Amino acid sequence: MQEDSIGRLLQQAAARAIRYRDELPSRPQRPVHDYAGSLAAFDEPLPERGFSGERVIDELAERAEPGLNATTGSGFFGWVIGGSHPVGVAADWMTSAWGQNAGNHHAMPAAAAAEAVAARWLLELLDLPRESSVGLVTGATVANFVCLAAARGEVLRRAGWDVEAKGLFGAPEITVLIGDDAHTTVFSALQFLGLGHDRVVRVATDSQGQMLPDDFRRHVRVVSGPAIVVLQAGQINTGGFDSFGELVPMARRAGAWIHVDGAFGAWARACPGLRHLAEGMDLCDSWATDGHKWLQTPYDCGYAIVRDPEAHRRAMTIAASYLPPAMEGERDPSHFVPELSRRARGFATWAIIRHLGRDGIAAMVERHCEVARRMAEKLRGENAIAVVNDVVLNQVIVRFGADEQPERGDTLTRATIARIQRDGALFAGGAKWRGREVMRLSVISWLLDEAAGEAAADAIVAAWHAVRNSEG
Numbered sequence: 001m002q003e004d005s006i007g008r009l010l011q012q013a014a015a016r017a018i019r020y021r022d023e024l025p026s027r028p029q030r031p032v033h034d035y036a037g038s039l040a041a042f043d044e045p046l047p048e049r050g051f052s053g054e055r056v057i058d059e060l061a062e063r064a065e066p067g068l069n070a071t072t073g074s075g076f077f078g079w080v081i082g083g084s085h086p087v088g089v090a091a092d093w094m095t096s097a098w099g100q101n102a103g104n105h106h107a108m109p110a111a112a113a114a115e116a117v118a119a120r121w122l123l124e125l126l127d128l129p130r131e132s133s134v135g136l137v138t139g140a141t142v143a144n145f146v147c148l149a150a151a152r153g154e155v156l157r158r159a160g161w162d163v164e165a166k167g168l169f170g171a172p173e174i175t176v177l178i179g180d181d182a183h184t185t186v187f188s189a190l191q192f193l194g195l196g197h198d199r200v201v202r203v204a205t206d207s208q209g210q211m212l213p214d215d216f217r218r219h220v221r222v223v224s225g226p227a228i229v230v231l232q233a234g235q236i237n238t239g240g241f242d243s244f245g246e247l248v249p250m251a252r253r254a255g256a257w258i259h260v261d262g263a264f265g266a267w268a269r270a271c272p273g274l275r276h277l278a279e280g281m282d283l284c285d286s287w288a289t290d291g292h293k294w295l296q297t298p299y300d301c302g303y304a305i306v307r308d309p310e311a312h313r314r315a316m317t318i319a320a321s322y323l324p325p326a327m328e329g330e331r332d333p334s335h336f337v338p339e340l341s342r343r344a345r346g347f348a349t350w351a352i353i354r355h356l357g358r359d360g361i362a363a364m365v366e367r368h369c370e371v372a373r374r375m376a377e378k379l380r381g382e383n384a385i386a387v388v389n390d391v392v393l394n395q396v397i398v399r400f401g402a403d404e405q406p407e408r409g410d411t412l413t414r415a416t417i418a419r420i421q422r423d424g425a426l427f428a429g430g431a432k433w434r435g436r437e438v439m440r441l442s443v444i445s446w447l448l449d450e451a452a453g454e455a456a457a458d459a460i461v462a463a464w465h466a467v468r469n470s471e472g
């Protein structure tokens with residue numbers, strides 16, 4: 001097998017990637033291949049002999065492209081997925097080429113330093129306590145896990161139990177209070193930590209999925225002993241926020257550790273016009289958020305932020321004789337994440353924040369919320385289309401056939417989503433909300449602006465009319 005030069009391969013990859021991104025406007029907003037089609041494209045026996053890099057990169061592009069979902073296109077309103085900003089992608093390519101392992105700040109100083117500075121900038125952008133420590137992880141799922149591990153350790157330490165050393169067997173019980181509409185991955189994090197996804201107190205929520213303060217009061221009143229409260233900034237369907245102003249003082253009186261899942265909603269704090277939604281969020285103890293959602297870093301990137309760096313470190317620290325300890329004023333990145341070896345995510349985060357700046361980030365997030373409001377307004381004005389949520393952020397949930405029986409409305413909503421996906425002018429998916437089918441729009445990709453929102457709303461209305469006409 002001949003050697004391929006890195007110059008040639010990177011140029012080949014760049015040409016392929018550039019063409020892909022340039023052609024997105026003329027591609028349908030959905031994968032052309034489904035899973036079976038993609039599997040058939042890749043599936044073949046283990047190669048006994050290798051092929052040239054050039055050939056493999058061409059094959060990879062040809063086999064993958066039909067099965068790619070155009071998440072970086074201007075019509076993607078599917079799940080809460082950022083648009084992989086070009087500056088982040090370019091930084092990430094260099095990250096790969098540099099091959100750094102961000103687990104060790106002595107061996108790879110630049111990776112650790114970029115991360116340290118990006119972490120400081122994040123605290124300023126989100127206006128969270130500047131003394132907090134930040135771990136760069138794969139996403140909000142792991143960020144929730146890391147924060148809740150710090151929470152678990154600290155509330156047990158206060159009760160005289162060292163969970164890092166002794167584990168959970170025989171430990172005092174921890175009460176976990178969580179909203180009924182928390183994101184499913186927070187329950188996963190609790191599961192990984194031995195806290196159980198069912199062994200929690202689920203607090204009742206309102207129509208926006210926000211905790212009802214009266215129900216929270218009822219539950220938190222009877223808490224005695226170690227407790228963790230999980231609040232939310234940005235409910236995955238409605239974009240709703242728990243009321244930090246009301247809930248935090250009650251949780252504090254109970255001596256609880258207060259964690260916030262702010263995977264995308266935390267970014268409201270970066271915007272003067274939206275900040276009121278997350279007022280008081282900084283009075284909590286830990287926060288999980290994503291880079292690959294509203295900050296538009298390429299996948300994958302999330303941030304685990306903990307006010308008490310010692311609790312964070314105790315939960316995550318890795319020590320080995322061959323790893324030099326962190327000196328005064330140094331930040332050892334492996335102290336704040338579960339992994340030792342990992343990708344140097346700080347480079348892309350640093351590059352995007354430096355490129356967009358505080359102003360650019362705020363303008364983008366505010367623009368997305370404005371687009372969501374306008375889309376909701378337009379859809380609400382249509383016969384038998386209902387916007388189900390109060391559009392406070394970037395999430396819009398929609399019902400079609402709102403004038404019909406609920407079951408019929410479910411059928412029409414499913415049919416309209418299928419029609420939209422087939423037409424391919426935009427991509428939106430379905431969800432269940434309060435037991436009924438809804439279409440969910442997330443306005444979060446950096447490319448989305450008023451014109452894209454308008455075009456998408458028109459396409460949604462056209463799809464709905466087509467469904468209505470064909471269903472009689």
Ligand SMILES: *Cc1c(COP(=O)(O)O)cnc(C)c1O
Binds near residue numbers: 183186234261263
């Ligand atoms: C996306 C999301 C998560 C999970 O984050 P990942 O980055 O997918 O791991 C958790 N909570 C909320 C509210 C989310 O939107």
